[in-house]
Amino acid sequence: MKRHLLDAADLDRADATLVLDTAAQIDQALAGREVKKLPTLRGRTVVNLFYEDSTRTRISFELAAKRLSADVINFSAKGSSVSKGESLKDTALTLEAMGSDAIVVRHGASGAPHRLAHWVRGSVVNAGDGTHEHPTQALLDAYTIRHRLGRLDGVRVVIVGDVLHSRVARSNVWLLSTLGAQVTLVAPPTLLPVGVGSWPVEVSYDLDAVLPKADAVMMLRVQAERMNASFFPSAREYSRRYGLDAHRMAALSDDAIVMHPGPMNRGMEIAADVADSVRSTIVEQVGNGVSVRMAVLYLLLGGASS
Amino acid sequence: MTTLIKGARVLGGQSADLLLEDGRIAAVGQRLGVTGADVVDAGGLVALPGLVDLHTHLREPGREDAETVETGSRAAALGGYTAVHAMANTDPVADTAGVVEQVWRLGQEAGLVDVVPVGAVTVGLRGERLAELGAMADSAARVRVFSDDGHCVADPALMRRALEYVKAFDGVVAQHAEEPRLTVGAQMNEGDLSARLGLTGWPAAAEEAVIARDVLLAEHVGARLHVCHVSTAGSVEILRWAKSRGVQVTAEVTPHHLLLTEACAQSYDPVFKVNPPLRTDEDVQALRAGLADGTIDAVATDHAPHAVEDKESEWAQARPGMLGLEQALSVVVETLVEPGLLDWAGVADRMSVRPAAIGRLDGHGRPLAPGEPANLLLLDPAARAVVDPAALASRSRNSPYAGRELPGRVVATFLRGTATVRDGKAVR
Ligand SMILES: [Zn+2]
Numbered sequence: 001m002k003r004h005l006l007d008a009a010d011l012d013r014a015d016a017t018l019v020l021d022t023a024a025q026i027d028q029a030l031a032g033r034e035v036k037k038l039p040t041l042r043g044r045t046v047v048n049l050f051y052e053d054s055t056r057t058r059i060s061f062e063l064a065a066k067r068l069s070a071d072v073i074n075f076s077a078k079g080s081s082v083s084k085g086e087s088l089k090d091t092a093l094t095l096e097a098m099g100s101d102a103i104v105v106r107h108g109a110s111g112a113p114h115r116l117a118h119w120v121r122g123s124v125v126n127a128g129d130g131t132h133e134h135p136t137q138a139l140l141d142a143y144t145i146r147h148r149l150g151r152l153d154g155v156r157v158v159i160v161g162d163v164l165h166s167r168v169a170r171s172n173v174w175l176l177s178t179l180g181a182q183v184t185l186v187a188p189p190t191l192l193p194v195g196v197g198s199w200p201v202e203v204s205y206d207l208d209a210v211l212p213k214a215d216a217v218m219m220l221r222v223q224a225e226r227m228n229a230s231f232f233p234s235a236r237e238y239s240r241r242y243g244l245d246a247h248r249m250a251a252l253s254d255d256a257i258v259m260h261p262g263p264m265n266r267g268m269e270i271a272a273d274v275a276d277s278v279r280s281t282i283v284e285q286v287g288n289g290v291s292v293r294m295a296v297l298y299l300l301l302g303g304a305s306s
Numbered sequence: 307m308t309t310l311i312k313g314a315r316v317l318g319g320q321s322a323d324l325l326l327e328d329g330r331i332a333a334v335g336q337r338l339g340v341t342g343a344d345v346v347d348a349g350g351l352v353a354l355p356g357l358v359d360l361h362t363h364l365r366e367p368g369r370e371d372a373e374t375v376e377t378g379s380r381a382a383a384l385g386g387y388t389a390v391h392a393m394a395n396t397d398p399v400a401d402t403a404g405v406v407e408q409v410w411r412l413g414q415e416a417g418l419v420d421v422v423p424v425g426a427v428t429v430g431l432r433g434e435r436l437a438e439l440g441a442m443a444d445s446a447a448r449v450r451v452f453s454d455d456g457h458c459v460a461d462p463a464l465m466r467r468a469l470e471y472v473k474a475f476d477g478v479v480a481q482h483a484e485e486p487r488l489t490v491g492a493q494m495n496e497g498d499l500s501a502r503l504g505l506t507g508w509p510a511a512a513e514e515a516v517i518a519r520d521v522l523l524a525e526h527v528g529a530r531l532h533v534c535h536v537s538t539a540g541s542v543e544i545l546r547w548a549k550s551r552g553v554q555v556t557a558e559v560t561p562h563h564l565l566l567t568e569a570c571a572q573s574y575d576p577v578f579k580v581n582p583p584l585r586t587d588e589d590v591q592a593l594r595a596g597l598a599d600g601t602i603d604a605v606a607t608d609h610a611p612h613a614v615e616d617k618e619s620e621w622a623q624a625r626p627g628m629l630g631l632e633q634a635l636s637v638v639v640e641t642l643v644e645p646g647l648l649d650w651a652g653v654a655d656r657m658s659v660r661p662a663a664i665g666r667l668d669g670h671g672r673p674l675a676p677g678e679p680a681n682l683l684l685l686d687p688a689a690r691a692v693v694d695p696a697a698l699a700s701r702s703r704n705s706p707y708a709g710r711e712l713p714g715r716v717v718a719t720f721l722r723g724t725a726t727v728r729d730g731k732a733v734r
Contacts (some may be wrong), residue, residue: 010501087615087618087619088619089618089619090618107620107621108322108622109619109622109623110493110503110504110505110574110622111504111505111574111621112504112620112621112623112624114573115574115575115619115620115621126416129502129504130505130622131504131505131506132504132505133504165456167504170502170504178338193500193501193507194496194497194498194500194507194509195496195497195498195499195500195501195502196496196501197498198501230608236580
């Protein structure tokens, strides 16, 4: 593993597989244990540096670090010196001086973790940057698919929705194709990036045409503000053309799964009964997130030396 | 004050001596001799007319921590410039006779280059109503170039009025061509790479659409239009078409758009964030070709100094812009002279003669001939050096060429016969 986890695009097949295998080993090691804790990162300090609110991601990383016995500092940009105008660089140098071994950073600006990695000696883990990437989300999605379907090679994954603004979609595109899956993006053309033609994916505007061939369908969150900016005409039209409801789910093959990175807009991109069905992996994804993030922290901070 | 320059290759041609006397070129010839003259040995050096920049941000008044008229003038002299046009997006904005005269006086006091203020087209650069263009034209600063640079004059009716109005005093509107509705939140060139990097794209069409509109307006009203920092292959095509129709349009390209591509953005290092953004390799090739064949008239630096805190940040938060004055000639040598696209006469034309003509500057962009003002530079074309931002004269350090080796060194610059640069160092 490299020193930082900044992009899923950066992970080669061996490293990505190592993370997934390590997560699986951690799951096995902790299965049935009453105290879900390993001593691996005792004495190490992990800082959660969150410039954007994301309670679920922060808690997932916090839990992962604590289960590895690391000391965890939660540093929210709100109400801190950061909100008083302290620069990212000054914050980085402060955390460095406090002896942080890893900084988990969530930031609204694409590339902020790259800048941070430039300024600190410890490891940087990208917990979502702007509209760029969210690599641990892609790793947990891949882990979930492999766990449910038994493989990733040749698996047909359909990613539906606001690809243009989605760091989850970007990370999944790179990681899943690295791991041998076939990715199809489905969205209205306004929600696909101009450069999508150069990505290792197929693109469709027609959800019904691709569903029967899918092994996994990943629904992306669609924000209401996209409607106001005319990315599509109305929530109703979006939901009719690109939402996953029970009727569409019936077109899926018997063992296909339905995924969502959360938080969901029930009734918009995904119908409530679909989200709660046995095909849905949504709850499972959350649990797998902790295991995968443990694997990442372990490999970045402990794996090489132990 | 008499200076004798011995053995300079005038425009890269024959070696000749130049005698500078009373601010003018008194004689050009072989083995000139004069007693009591300050003698400059220019063996192996190329003599060019002093460069003229149509597009410089000097930041004074308002952001003297990033640059002042004096520090920017020194950077300009070191780059071989004898005149620079100071852009209007200062604080306060140069939209009145008072502000343009202030900038002009500061330039006179610094005395290193002629600082020629650009007047804002609209009050406060807000794009709503015309500034007092005539008052600025009539002021001591004699403003002839008007620009809201940093912003596009997006309203087509207002742009038409501006083009028409400045005809009264032979002015020109220099447009920052950027359709604002197509570049909301834009961070870099829109394309494959912006999609990968998750940075909002600035589509080439946002520039091209405005240029196309403006050349049609300029043609309709018979006015002079200048297009700032052209950055796309499509823009070059539109300009070529417009010129073939006889539209009075001129255009400039920056050194950085001639050398660098959007690939620089992969580092997320905001030193490479600029507006318009760095484009693709195809665009770079088209810009070089357009400059070589004269479709693009001039190289203009868009020298945009920024304080460290405005650049050492996340990409999205950083201000766009990069330094340009001190390396502009070197970049032109690298991208056009050495590949054989432009000879030294061509460099003089694109970096001095034509920009001076566009700005209606008397006394600059003149031939190196007896009787002409002694505004010139001496360049060592064989020298090569690695750019060290710490060594720059600009008050800011945001050079996109840091660590890059570039050819050509300005050895001396003369403003009306007085050296502003000698042995590669600013005289003051
Ligand atoms: Zn501009």
